[in-house]
Amino acid sequence: MLKSIDYPKAKTGLVYTCILFMIFAIAGLPASSLAHKLSVFAWVECDTVVVEGKLGGSKRPKRGKVYVYDGEDHLILETELATDGTARFPLKDYQTGLKIVVDIGEGHQSFWILTPNDIESQLQEQQK
Numbered sequence: 001m002l003k004s005i006d007y008p009k010a011k012t013g014l015v016y017t018c019i020l021f022m023i024f025a026i027a028g029l030p031a032s033s034l035a036h037k038l039s040v041f042a043w044v045e046c047d048t049v050v051v052e053g054k055l056g057g058s059k060r061p062k063r064g065k066v067y068v069y070d071g072e073d074h075l076i077l078e079t080e081l082a083t084d085g086t087a088r089f090p091l092k093d094y095q096t097g098l099k100i101v102v103d104i105g106e107g108h109q110s111f112w113i114l115t116p117n118d119i120e121s122q123l124q125e126q127q128k
Helices: 007-034 116-127
Strands: 039-045 048-054 065-070 075-080 086-090 098-105 108-114
Touching: 039 098, 039 108, 039 116, 048 098, 048 108, 065 086, 075 086, 108 116
Parallel strands: none
Antiparallel strands: 039 048, 048 086, 065 075, 065 098, 098 108
């Protein structure tokens, strides 16, 4: 004789399987998004500002644009990232500070702010 299938049990198992799949899929999303997170660092070396971009996993962007704004949000310089993920530009007028934006495309953009106090303290530290 054929055994009957208990449909409610079968449906419950399918529901639990779908829920587990969704949990694992959602848990994997943050790890993949961190791989493309862009971090920007900037500092002063003598009369030069050095900018460094990093992606998740200590990788560096191979290309991108660097936009430098003064403290009043006026664009004062536009340059390119080098293939090692860095950019350098001369330190000129920094009385209102600098906002350095790195854009590597596809929505990956981040920034670093150097206040006038940051710049002054870095310059003074280098004179010691």
